[in-house]
Amino acid sequence: MTGAPSALSLAAAGMYMIVVAAVVLAFVRAIGLQQVTWHKIAWGAIAAIFLGLVLMRIFAVEELVRSELRGKLYTEGVYQNRRSLQAPLFVFVFAMATVIAGGLFNFVARGIRGRRNIAAVIAIGCTGGMVFLLALRLVSLHSVDELLYGTLKLNWVADLGLSLIVLGCAVRYVRVVRAGPSGRSASPPRSQR
Known part of the structure; x- marks a missing residue:
């Protein structure tokens, strides 16, 4: 392992930087146009995660983390039995993702209304999806790897798709808050619209 990123990793980093730029703009607009606090926190956290x-x-x-884990398993003589370690990790990651997704769904179902709120919540959900995808890649269970890196390349489809959705949500948010509550002015709205 050389430690150098692949061309695909650099392309992904470039895509993430575009997302970071859009999300930072949404964060700045949320602050400048005095949006609700959770919008500011959400866009700030999303920018930090993508960075x-x-x-x-x-x-x-x-x-590097995967190589270190493999090396540690080899030196401890348990590499051949790694699936017995990976399976509980996968179950834990999947359970945590399910709980978080359920909480987000409950939050949305309780009455999130308005275009800016919906854009922020979708961006939060997709960013959570990116973290879940990263965790799946690190756990690296053979059957999961077949899905992620197999013929359909679900890893790249999910990675690119989730990133583009976050980008779209950030752009949409900026447009909605700039338009203001009536859609005509740029006055700072205080409502949860």
């Missing part, structure tokens, strides 16, 4: 993903891609952190 972390950029750094992970540039410095090949994901591959």
